[in-house]
Amino acid sequence: MTVPYTDNGADDRRSLHERIAADLRDEIMSGDLAPESKLPSTNQLKERFEASNATIQKALQLLKEEGLVIGRAGAAVTVREHRQRTMRPASYMAPAPPGEPYRWLTEATKHGAAAHSTLLKVSEVRPPADVSAALNLAADETALLRQQILAIDDEPVELVDSYYPLGIARGTAITAKRKIKGGTPALLSELGYPPRLSVDRVSARVPTQEQFQALRLPSDLPVLRTLRVVHSDGDLPIEVTVMVKAGHLYEMQYEFTPE
Numbered sequence: 001m002t003v004p005y006t007d008n009g010a011d012d013r014r015s016l017h018e019r020i021a022a023d024l025r026d027e028i029m030s031g032d033l034a035p036e037s038k039l040p041s042t043n044q045l046k047e048r049f050e051a052s053n054a055t056i057q058k059a060l061q062l063l064k065e066e067g068l069v070i071g072r073a074g075a076a077v078t079v080r081e082h083r084q085r086t087m088r089p090a091s092y093m094a095p096a097p098p099g100e101p102y103r104w105l106t107e108a109t110k111h112g113a114a115a116h117s118t119l120l121k122v123s124e125v126r127p128p129a130d131v132s133a134a135l136n137l138a139a140d141e142t143a144l145l146r147q148q149i150l151a152i153d154d155e156p157v158e159l160v161d162s163y164y165p166l167g168i169a170r171g172t173a174i175t176a177k178r179k180i181k182g183g184t185p186a187l188l189s190e191l192g193y194p195p196r197l198s199v200d201r202v203s204a205r206v207p208t209q210e211q212f213q214a215l216r217l218p219s220d221l222p223v224l225r226t227l228r229v230v231h232s233d234g235d236l237p238i239e240v241t242v243m244v245k246a247g248h249l250y251e252m253q254y255e256f257t258p259e
Contacts, residue, residue: 017058020049024059025248028068028079039069039077065218066248085157086253114154120147122177127163127240134229134240135165143240144169146184149214157250159214162241168193184239185230193232195239200254201227204247211244222247 012019027033040048045056060077063069071077125145127135135143143163150158162184169175173187180187185195204222207215211223223244230239 016049016051017055017062020045020051020056020059021062023049024063025066025068028063029248033079035079037079039071039079041076062219066221067218068248085152085250115150115152117179118149118151119177119179120149122146122175124166125163128242130227131163131240131242134227135163135237137165142166144175146174156215158243158245159211160241160243162239164239165237168238188230188232188238193236193238195230196233197231197235199229199231202252203227207244215244215246217246224250224252226252 014022024033024039033039039045039060042053042056045051045059046053049056051059060069060071064071064077067080069077069079123145124142126132126140127137127143127145129139131143132139132141137143144166146162146164148160148162149156150160164174164184168188168191172191173180174184188195203225205225206220207217207223211217212220215223217223224247226241226243228239228241228243229237230241232238
Protein backbone atom coordinates (compact mmCIF):
# COMPACT_ATOMS: atom_id res chain seq x y z
CA MET A 1 0.00 0.00 0.00
CA THR A 2 1.29 3.45 -0.87
CA VAL A 3 1.32 5.89 2.02
CA PRO A 4 0.51 9.49 1.00
CA TYR A 5 3.29 11.99 1.69
CA THR A 6 1.05 14.74 3.03
CA ASP A 7 2.13 17.08 5.81
CA ASN A 8 -1.03 16.48 7.82
CA GLY A 9 -0.80 12.70 8.15
CA ALA A 10 -1.75 11.53 11.63
CA ASP A 11 0.30 8.32 11.59
CA ASP A 12 3.77 9.81 10.99
CA ARG A 13 4.49 13.06 12.80
CA ARG A 14 7.86 13.64 11.23
CA SER A 15 8.18 16.52 8.81
CA LEU A 16 7.76 15.63 5.15
CA HIS A 17 11.44 15.99 4.29
CA GLU A 18 12.39 13.66 7.18
CA ARG A 19 9.96 11.03 5.91
CA ILE A 20 11.31 11.31 2.38
CA ALA A 21 14.88 11.01 3.66
CA ALA A 22 13.86 7.95 5.68
CA ASP A 23 12.53 6.16 2.61
CA LEU A 24 15.57 7.01 0.50
CA ARG A 25 17.89 6.04 3.36
CA ASP A 26 16.24 2.63 3.55
CA GLU A 27 16.67 2.10 -0.18
CA ILE A 28 20.35 3.04 0.06
CA MET A 29 20.99 0.76 3.04
CA SER A 30 19.13 -2.18 1.49
CA GLY A 31 20.99 -1.80 -1.81
CA ASP A 32 18.03 -0.80 -3.98
CA LEU A 33 19.99 2.38 -4.63
CA ALA A 34 23.42 0.90 -5.27
CA PRO A 35 26.76 2.52 -4.40
CA GLU A 36 27.89 5.06 -7.02
CA SER A 37 24.46 5.06 -8.64
CA LYS A 38 22.61 8.31 -9.24
CA LEU A 39 19.52 9.15 -7.27
CA PRO A 40 16.38 9.92 -9.26
CA SER A 41 16.30 13.52 -10.46
CA THR A 42 14.73 16.22 -8.34
CA ASN A 43 11.72 16.29 -10.68
CA GLN A 44 11.29 12.53 -10.35
CA LEU A 45 11.49 12.76 -6.56
CA LYS A 46 9.04 15.67 -6.53
CA GLU A 47 6.57 13.59 -8.51
CA ARG A 48 7.09 10.43 -6.46
CA PHE A 49 6.70 12.12 -3.10
CA GLU A 50 4.30 14.88 -4.18
CA ALA A 51 6.65 17.42 -2.63
CA SER A 52 8.12 20.80 -3.47
CA ASN A 53 11.64 21.35 -4.73
CA ALA A 54 12.62 22.89 -1.38
CA THR A 55 11.35 19.85 0.54
CA ILE A 56 13.27 17.45 -1.71
CA GLN A 57 16.45 19.48 -1.25
CA LYS A 58 16.04 19.41 2.54
CA ALA A 59 15.65 15.63 2.42
CA LEU A 60 18.77 15.26 0.27
CA GLN A 61 20.70 17.55 2.61
CA LEU A 62 19.98 15.18 5.51
CA LEU A 63 21.40 12.27 3.53
CA LYS A 64 24.47 14.32 2.61
CA GLU A 65 25.10 15.18 6.26
CA GLU A 66 24.86 11.49 7.11
CA GLY A 67 27.49 10.71 4.47
CA LEU A 68 25.16 8.50 2.44
CA VAL A 69 25.10 10.59 -0.75
CA ILE A 70 27.25 13.26 -2.38
CA GLY A 71 26.40 16.03 -4.79
CA ARG A 72 25.37 19.66 -4.95
CA ALA A 73 22.30 21.63 -5.83
CA GLY A 74 21.61 21.60 -9.57
CA ALA A 75 23.77 18.51 -10.15
CA ALA A 76 23.17 14.77 -9.95
CA VAL A 77 23.26 13.33 -6.43
CA THR A 78 25.16 10.05 -6.16
CA VAL A 79 25.10 7.29 -3.56
CA ARG A 80 28.46 7.02 -1.82
CA GLU A 81 30.45 3.82 -1.66
CA HIS A 82 28.79 1.22 0.54
CA ARG A 83 28.76 2.89 3.94
CA GLN A 84 26.99 0.26 5.99
CA ARG A 85 29.46 -1.99 7.73
CA THR A 86 28.55 -5.46 8.86
CA MET A 87 29.82 -6.26 12.35
CA ARG A 88 30.39 -9.93 13.19
CA PRO A 89 30.83 -10.10 16.96
CA ALA A 90 31.87 -13.76 16.96
CA SER A 91 34.96 -12.92 14.90
CA TYR A 92 36.58 -10.74 17.56
CA MET A 93 35.28 -12.00 20.88
CA ALA A 94 38.03 -14.56 21.52
CA PRO A 95 41.31 -13.50 23.17
CA ALA A 96 43.97 -12.36 20.72
CA PRO A 97 47.04 -14.59 20.29
CA PRO A 98 50.07 -13.57 22.38
CA GLY A 99 51.66 -10.39 21.07
CA GLU A 100 48.80 -9.65 18.67
CA PRO A 101 46.58 -6.52 18.74
CA TYR A 102 43.01 -6.53 19.99
CA ARG A 103 40.90 -8.62 17.61
CA TRP A 104 38.57 -5.75 16.71
CA LEU A 105 41.52 -3.90 15.20
CA THR A 106 42.81 -6.87 13.23
CA GLU A 107 39.34 -7.72 11.88
CA ALA A 108 38.78 -4.14 10.69
CA THR A 109 42.19 -4.12 9.02
CA LYS A 110 41.27 -7.24 7.03
CA HIS A 111 38.76 -5.15 5.09
CA GLY A 112 41.36 -2.60 4.05
CA ALA A 113 40.56 -0.04 6.71
CA ALA A 114 42.92 1.74 9.08
CA ALA A 115 41.57 1.05 12.56
CA HIS A 116 42.66 2.33 15.94
CA SER A 117 41.35 2.76 19.46
CA THR A 118 41.68 5.68 21.86
CA LEU A 119 41.41 5.11 25.59
CA LEU A 120 39.31 7.92 27.02
CA LYS A 121 39.08 7.14 30.72
CA VAL A 122 39.75 4.53 33.39
CA SER A 123 37.90 5.12 36.65
CA GLU A 124 35.91 3.56 39.45
CA VAL A 125 32.23 4.38 38.90
CA ARG A 126 28.72 3.32 39.80
CA PRO A 127 27.54 1.50 36.67
CA PRO A 128 24.13 1.82 35.00
CA ALA A 129 21.47 -0.39 36.57
CA ASP A 130 21.49 -3.01 33.82
CA VAL A 131 25.28 -3.31 34.06
CA SER A 132 25.15 -3.64 37.85
CA ALA A 133 22.53 -6.37 37.56
CA ALA A 134 24.62 -8.26 35.00
CA LEU A 135 27.68 -8.08 37.30
CA ASN A 136 25.60 -9.13 40.33
CA LEU A 137 26.47 -5.89 42.12
CA ALA A 138 24.45 -4.21 44.82
CA ALA A 139 22.78 -0.93 43.86
CA ASP A 140 25.48 1.19 45.54
CA GLU A 141 28.50 -0.91 44.50
CA THR A 142 31.09 0.44 42.09
CA ALA A 143 33.00 -1.18 39.24
CA LEU A 144 36.07 -0.36 37.18
CA LEU A 145 35.22 1.43 33.92
CA ARG A 146 37.45 1.47 30.85
CA GLN A 147 36.02 3.73 28.15
CA GLN A 148 37.40 3.90 24.64
CA ILE A 149 36.43 5.12 21.20
CA LEU A 150 37.06 2.89 18.20
CA ALA A 151 37.71 4.51 14.83
CA ILE A 152 38.02 3.36 11.24
CA ASP A 153 39.84 5.65 8.81
CA ASP A 154 39.67 8.39 11.47
CA GLU A 155 35.88 8.17 11.68
CA PRO A 156 34.60 7.33 15.18
CA VAL A 157 32.50 4.20 14.84
CA GLU A 158 31.93 2.82 18.32
CA LEU A 159 31.89 4.13 21.88
CA VAL A 160 32.82 1.32 24.25
CA ASP A 161 32.26 1.28 28.02
CA SER A 162 33.66 -1.86 29.65
CA TYR A 163 32.98 -2.57 33.34
CA TYR A 164 34.86 -5.02 35.58
CA PRO A 165 34.24 -6.21 39.15
CA LEU A 166 36.73 -4.54 41.47
CA GLY A 167 37.60 -7.92 42.97
CA ILE A 168 39.02 -8.92 39.59
CA ALA A 169 40.38 -5.58 38.36
CA ARG A 170 42.21 -4.24 41.41
CA GLY A 171 45.96 -4.69 41.34
CA THR A 172 46.00 -5.56 37.63
CA ALA A 173 46.73 -3.75 34.36
CA ILE A 174 42.97 -3.25 33.92
CA THR A 175 43.16 -0.29 36.33
CA ALA A 176 46.00 1.43 34.46
CA LYS A 177 45.19 4.21 32.00
CA ARG A 178 46.98 2.60 29.11
CA LYS A 179 46.07 0.14 26.40
CA ILE A 180 46.21 -3.55 27.20
CA LYS A 181 48.17 -5.53 24.64
CA GLY A 182 45.88 -8.08 23.04
CA GLY A 183 42.87 -6.54 24.80
CA THR A 184 41.23 -7.41 28.09
CA PRO A 185 40.06 -10.90 26.96
CA ALA A 186 43.71 -11.98 26.76
CA LEU A 187 44.53 -10.38 30.12
CA LEU A 188 41.51 -11.93 31.83
CA SER A 189 42.61 -15.33 30.58
CA GLU A 190 46.08 -14.76 32.00
CA LEU A 191 44.50 -13.80 35.35
CA GLY A 192 42.62 -17.11 35.46
CA TYR A 193 39.28 -15.85 34.15
CA PRO A 194 39.06 -17.20 30.61
CA PRO A 195 35.97 -16.00 28.69
CA ARG A 196 33.62 -18.96 28.28
CA LEU A 197 30.30 -17.44 27.27
CA SER A 198 29.24 -14.06 25.87
CA VAL A 199 25.63 -12.93 25.82
CA ASP A 200 24.58 -9.94 23.73
CA ARG A 201 21.46 -7.81 24.11
CA VAL A 202 21.06 -5.43 21.17
CA SER A 203 18.64 -2.51 21.12
CA ALA A 204 18.05 0.67 19.11
CA ARG A 205 18.01 3.89 21.09
CA VAL A 206 18.09 7.64 20.70
CA PRO A 207 21.70 8.70 21.39
CA THR A 208 22.63 10.35 24.66
CA GLN A 209 24.49 13.65 24.59
CA GLU A 210 27.79 11.87 25.25
CA GLN A 211 27.19 9.33 22.48
CA PHE A 212 26.06 12.01 20.02
CA GLN A 213 29.24 14.02 20.54
CA ALA A 214 31.68 11.11 20.73
CA LEU A 215 30.40 9.51 17.51
CA ARG A 216 30.00 12.88 15.74
CA LEU A 217 26.49 11.95 14.70
CA PRO A 218 24.83 14.21 12.10
CA SER A 219 21.36 14.04 13.67
CA ASP A 220 19.32 12.20 16.28
CA LEU A 221 19.18 8.99 14.26
CA PRO A 222 19.05 5.90 16.47
CA VAL A 223 22.19 4.17 17.66
CA LEU A 224 22.71 0.44 18.08
CA ARG A 225 23.43 -0.37 21.72
CA THR A 226 24.89 -3.76 22.56
CA LEU A 227 25.05 -4.88 26.17
CA ARG A 228 27.53 -7.76 26.28
CA VAL A 229 27.98 -9.90 29.38
CA VAL A 230 31.07 -12.12 29.41
CA HIS A 231 31.08 -15.12 31.75
CA SER A 232 34.01 -17.24 32.88
CA ASP A 233 34.05 -20.62 34.60
CA GLY A 234 31.14 -21.25 36.94
CA ASP A 235 29.02 -18.72 35.06
CA LEU A 236 30.98 -15.91 36.78
CA PRO A 237 30.40 -12.50 35.11
CA ILE A 238 33.83 -10.98 34.52
CA GLU A 239 33.09 -8.15 32.09
CA VAL A 240 30.06 -6.18 30.98
CA THR A 241 30.49 -3.92 27.96
CA VAL A 242 28.14 -1.34 26.50
CA MET A 243 28.94 -0.74 22.82
CA VAL A 244 27.21 2.04 20.91
CA LYS A 245 27.48 2.62 17.17
CA ALA A 246 25.61 4.72 14.59
CA GLY A 247 22.47 2.85 13.58
CA HIS A 248 22.41 4.13 9.99
CA LEU A 249 25.92 2.87 9.26
CA TYR A 250 26.10 -0.54 10.93
CA GLU A 251 24.34 -3.86 11.03
CA MET A 252 25.03 -6.87 13.24
CA GLN A 253 25.50 -10.36 11.84
CA TYR A 254 25.09 -13.42 14.06
CA GLU A 255 25.47 -16.99 12.88
CA PHE A 256 23.68 -19.92 14.46
CA THR A 257 23.85 -23.67 13.97
CA PRO A 258 20.46 -25.44 14.32
CA GLU A 259 20.49 -28.01 17.09
